[in-house]
Amino acid sequence: KEDTEDVKDLMFERLPKRLINLLRLLGEYGEELNMPVYVVGGFVRDLLLGIENFDVDIVVEGDGLEYAKYVAKQLEATMVSYEKFLTASIFFKDGYRIDIATARTEYYERPAELPLVDISTIKKDLYRRDFTINAMAIKLNLGNFGVLYDFFGSRDDLNKGIIRVLHKLSFIEDPTRIIRAVRFEQRFGFNIEKSTLELLERTLEEGYLEKVTGQRVRQELEKILEEKKPLDAIKRLANLKILNHIFAKTYYTKVMEEKLKRLFAGFQELEKIYGQINKFYCVLRILLEFYDEQTLKEVVKKYGIPKKFADDLKVTEKKVGFVKEMVEKRVKFSELYKILGKPVSETAAHIVAYLDREDRKYLFDYLRRVFNTKLEKVSGNMVIKKYNLKASPLIGKIMNELFCKKLDNPEIDEIEELDKLVAKYFGGVK
Numbered sequence: 001k002e003d004t005e006d007v008k009d010l011m012f013e014r015l016p017k018r019l020i021n022l023l024r025l026l027g028e029y030g031e032e033l034n035m036p037v038y039v040v041g042g043f044v045r046d047l048l049l050g051i052e053n054f055d056v057d058i059v060v061e062g063d064g065l066e067y068a069k070y071v072a073k074q075l076e077a078t079m080v081s082y083e084k085f086l087t088a089s090i091f092f093k094d095g096y097r098i099d100i101a102t103a104r105t106e107y108y109e110r111p112a113e114l115p116l117v118d119i120s121t122i123k124k125d126l127y128r129r130d131f132t133i134n135a136m137a138i139k140l141n142l143g144n145f146g147v148l149y150d151f152f153g154s155r156d157d158l159n160k161g162i163i164r165v166l167h168k169l170s171f172i173e174d175p176t177r178i179i180r181a182v183r184f185e186q187r188f189g190f191n192i193e194k195s196t197l198e199l200l201e202r203t204l205e206e207g208y209l210e211k212v213t214g215q216r217v218r219q220e221l222e223k224i225l226e227e228k229k230p231l232d233a234i235k236r237l238a239n240l241k242i243l244n245h246i247f248a249k250t251y252y253t254k255v256m257e258e259k260l261k262r263l264f265a266g267f268q269e270l271e272k273i274y275g276q277i278n279k280f281y282c283v284l285r286i287l288l289e290f291y292d293e294q295t296l297k298e299v300v301k302k303y304g305i306p307k308k309f310a311d312d313l314k315v316t317e318k319k320v321g322f323v324k325e326m327v328e329k330r331v332k333f334s335e336l337y338k339i340l341g342k343p344v345s346e347t348a349a350h351i352v353a354y355l356d357r358e359d360r361k362y363l364f365d366y367l368r369r370v371f372n373t374k375l376e377k378v379s380g381n382m383v384i385k386k387y388n389l390k391a392s393p394l395i396g397k398i399m400n401e402l403f404c405k406k407l408d409n410p411e412i413d414e415i416e417e418l419d420k421l422v423a424k425y426f427g428g429v430k
């Protein structure tokens, strides 16, 4: 049949031996339970594209939960099942995981509130998916191992570089697909096909994206930020006016784009300094800049962002221009410290978005210095004891000044400098 093609050789050629063995076993178990078993979705797409992808999504025609249980037992792995959805995940001892689903068409609500998933064939299961390129399956059962099922022209679209929905209601059924379309388009350098684009725009204009929970939109945006070229995707979201349907008061301009560009250029260095950073929050710092307080409050609530985010944003917004000037003038670290202190990662990112390459370097130097500088020989108690002083805010002031001196010059002799400071504030060493 023309819907199928043997891709066994391709699998042997492109997949690691261990993965092939696993897929073979998964097919064998399907055979033993008399259930057709397929690997589907992104895995198949990437196999054909020659892109590494070890995320195995399995679909079973039959009882996926029974199959998952059997697999877990045979492979001595752990199974976690989501009965409601007839899906399960299998966790291997080394942390590797595969997902197993029951082929299905739709959910139906019973009067008794028990959601029922209609068990179906692989073709119907693939038909309810997002785009043709994600709607292929490869059979794993012994006799048919490596047979590719392509019912909807997926290979054609893959070859032509086209993102196409499978049916007219796709975006309405799941408006997050509007964002996904852009993500896949930009990831692969594809194009959203013309009538798909029309459907996308119509769904957008009719306000469907606004109906999606903030949590789900946020997840899709976070996925975009994990892509190799997130800025291209954001640009496309802006050009297609999708961004306006997510953040109603964000006006994407050349200036904003420059900020984002500098921000993305700074991420790697920021992660070296701060460890893992929340890219989503950092990008929001730019997208939500200069929002009025009320709207900002609403956005923050919708997307489940901590309230502190809004407060920090407002504070940074006010001083970022000033900090930029200071950095450009290469003021002493101690001067920057008075304004910036030890900024949280998102505040640092916010400032990074305003700085050109060399200026960013100076800011990074500052951050490294400020997080690495510690007074080693001097503490508040030590000062009090050594000079026989009473506890007072003045002690804190001295400590702070000493810290600032060390920021500017890590080589100072702490004790020597301390003597000078005590002399300055208390009129001589006692």
Ligand code: CTP
Pocket (backbone or CB within 6 Å): 040, 041, 042, 043, 055, 057, 128, 129, 130, 131, 134, 135, 174, 176, 177, 180
């Ligand atoms: N899917 C869908 N509609 C969505 C999300 C997912 O139809 N809104 C389907 C797609 O067919 C997709 C599969 O579920 O292939 C798995 O989703 P996901 O893991 O998000 O996507 P992948 O295609 O695996 O993409 P990635 O390479 O980014 O992991």
